[in-house]
Amino acid sequence: KKRVAVLISGSGTNLQALIDFTLAKTNNSSAEIALVISNIPDVEGLKRAERVGIPTLVIPHKGLKRAEFDKLVHQELVKAEIDIVCLAGFMRILSDEFVESWKGRMLNVHPALLPSFKGMHSHKQALEAGVRIHGCTVHFVDNGVDTGAIILQEAVPVFMNDTEESLQERVKLSEHKIFPQALEYLASGKVYLDSNGKTVWNL
Numbered sequence: 001k002k003r004v005a006v007l008i009s010g011s012g013t014n015l016q017a018l019i020d021f022t023l024a025k026t027n028n029s030s031a032e033i034a035l036v037i038s039n040i041p042d043v044e045g046l047k048r049a050e051r052v053g054i055p056t057l058v059i060p061h062k063g064l065k066r067a068e069f070d071k072l073v074h075q076e077l078v079k080a081e082i083d084i085v086c087l088a089g090f091m092r093i094l095s096d097e098f099v100e101s102w103k104g105r106m107l108n109v110h111p112a113l114l115p116s117f118k119g120m121h122s123h124k125q126a127l128e129a130g131v132r133i134h135g136c137t138v139h140f141v142d143n144g145v146d147t148g149a150i151i152l153q154e155a156v157p158v159f160m161n162d163t164e165e166s167l168q169e170r171v172k173l174s175e176h177k178i179f180p181q182a183l184e185y186l187a188s189g190k191v192y193l194d195s196n197g198k199t200v201w202n203l
C-alpha cells in the first residue's frame, strides 16, 4: 500500500472521508493513511486520527518562516516514509521547494469548479458571481494556488436561497466522494502527472 500523509488545519471532515474510504475492507484501497499533520494544535481532525490509531503530529507555523515550516513538515514526511500527501482543509500555501519535492505525489481538494473561484471564500465568490452550478475539484498541487492539473470534479447545484453555509455543506458532500476516489486513482497508478504538468489517465 502507498503510505499517505494528510495535512490539516481544522475539523478534518475530508480527512474522515479519506480514513473511512481507506479503512473499508470492501474498497481494497491501494492507500493507507499513515500520518496526520496539523499546523494548528487541538483541532478536531487530530482526534479523528487518534480515534483510529493513526499517528499525529502538530507542527505550529507560528514564529517560523514559510521555508522553515515546510522543511519541518518535509522531514517528518520523509521520516515516516510517506509516498503521497493530501491537503485536506490545510490552510497554508506551500513553498516552491516543498511543492517540487512532492510533485505528482500531492493532492488538494478545492471547494469550487476550478479554474473558477480560486483561493479563499470560494462559496462567497460563487454566490456573488451568481453561478447556478458550483462544485469541487481535486487537483495535483503546483507552485500556484489551486492552479495544478485537475484530477476529478463534481458539480453541485446552487439553490436560490443558498447561503455560504448551506452551499458549503452541499459541496462538502461531493468533496467527501471525489477526494478518496482521486487518492485511490493516484495510489493505484491509474492517474499520474506527466512532465508537462498534465494529468494522464491509465484506466
Ligand code: 3YE
Residues within 6 Å of the ligand: 087, 090, 091, 092, 093, 094, 095, 099, 108, 119, 120, 140, 141, 142, 143, 144, 145, 146, 147, 148
Ligand atoms: N500551496 C500551493 N499550491 C496549492 N496550499 C493549498 C493549496 C495549494 C497550496 O495549490 N503551493 C490561505 C491559502 C489558501 C492563506 O493565505 N494562508 C496563509 C496562512 C493563513 C493561516 O495560517 O491561517 C499563508 O500564508 O499560507 C492548501 C489550501 C491553501 C488555502
